[in-house]
Amino acid sequence: MTGPSTPEYLLGVDEAELERLHFQHEVWRPVTDAFLDRIGVRAGWKCLDAGAGPGLVTFDLRERVGDEGEVTALEPSKLYLEWLRKETRRRGYSNIRVLEGTAENSSLDPGQYDLVFSRWVIAFVQDAERFLQPLFNALRPGGVIAIQDYMYEGLALFPRGGAFDRIHAAVLAYYRSVGGDPYVTASLPGLFHRHGIQTLECSPHSLAGGTDSGVMQWAHRFFTVHIPRMVERGILGETEGAAMIADWTAHARNPDALFFSPIVVDVAGRKTNHP
Numbered sequence: 001m002t003g004p005s006t007p008e009y010l011l012g013v014d015e016a017e018l019e020r021l022h023f024q025h026e027v028w029r030p031v032t033d034a035f036l037d038r039i040g041v042r043a044g045w046k047c048l049d050a051g052a053g054p055g056l057v058t059f060d061l062r063e064r065v066g067d068e069g070e071v072t073a074l075e076p077s078k079l080y081l082e083w084l085r086k087e088t089r090r091r092g093y094s095n096i097r098v099l100e101g102t103a104e105n106s107s108l109d110p111g112q113y114d115l116v117f118s119r120w121v122i123a124f125v126q127d128a129e130r131f132l133q134p135l136f137n138a139l140r141p142g143g144v145i146a147i148q149d150y151m152y153e154g155l156a157l158f159p160r161g162g163a164f165d166r167i168h169a170a171v172l173a174y175y176r177s178v179g180g181d182p183y184v185t186a187s188l189p190g191l192f193h194r195h196g197i198q199t200l201e202c203s204p205h206s207l208a209g210g211t212d213s214g215v216m217q218w219a220h221r222f223f224t225v226h227i228p229r230m231v232e233r234g235i236l237g238e239t240e241g242a243a244m245i246a247d248w249t250a251h252a253r254n255p256d257a258l259f260f261s262p263i264v265v266d267v268a269g270r271k272t273n274h275p
């Protein structure tokens with residue numbers, strides 16, 4: 001998706017990342033499901049999944065809205081959309097729509113969605129307000145916007161004392177290297193307020209686990225791929241990157257290791273009639 005007119009998407013798009021997204025979905029599914037439960041997504045709703053990737057939440061939303069609802073997946077990556085279309089056919093769904101492109105360049109009809117959902121996208125974009133504006137417009141009055149993304153604190157690996165202790169600053173610099181904001185969720189209630197969106201909730205969630213846990217294996221898939229990319233970008237020196245991977249790998253074999261994920265925040269707001 002990266003090109004002269006499209007800003008760089010930090011994580012890239014390939015088969016390995018597609019696999020990581022599937023794994024990630026399973027690990028964090030209880031958190032996302034509970035968020036959708038609290039929002040009260042119902043049969044017949046019309047939903048938009050913005051930055052849908054291969055549509056993992058798109059399909060969960062489709063389960064909830066049933067035959068009489070509709071879900072639109074908005075996504076710039078052809079590879080992910082190809083997977084999504086194939087899976088839509090395999091499941092025999094006729095009410096999943098696909099829109100290829102970014103939120104910023106989308107031409108969504110105004111006032112049509114009961115729910116606009118977006119998970120792990122907005123922290124990567126250069127201008128959160130530009131990303132959100134078309135999504136706000138696409139909501140019907142009374143509709144809900146629901147964002148799941150980072151407030152990138154809380155990341156920790158125990159026992160402490162090794163090179164991995166310094167990863168936090170590197171991840172912040174990594175997100176910022178493409179103009180992203182690893183604390184973006186903290187600015188959402190204020191941004192909602194300025195656009196006539198009433199904040200319904202802003203709740204932090206973290207997962208923790210040892211070597212065999214899903215959360216540690218999820219982190220393994222991220223750090224073993226992205227620490228080398230941080231080195232390529234000059235965010236970490238080669239020796240420092242190698243020391244961090246070695247420290248992580250030693251923890252991954254340590255039965256007493258404990259990993260804490262960064263905080264994922266569920267932010268939901270309702271569109272009022274008074275922008």
Ligand SMILES: C[S@@+](CC[C@H](N)C(=O)[O-])C[C@H]1O[C@@H](n2cnc3c(N)ncnc32)[C@H](O)[C@@H]1O
Nearest residue numbers: 009050051052053056076077102103119120121
């Ligand atoms: C980390 S993936 C998350 C995918 C999916 N939301 C999930 O939770 O499984 C981020 C996705 O956002 C897409 N993306 C990046 N920038 C975007 C933008 N400006 N508008 C819409 N989607 C975007 C990427 O192509 C990628 O599929």
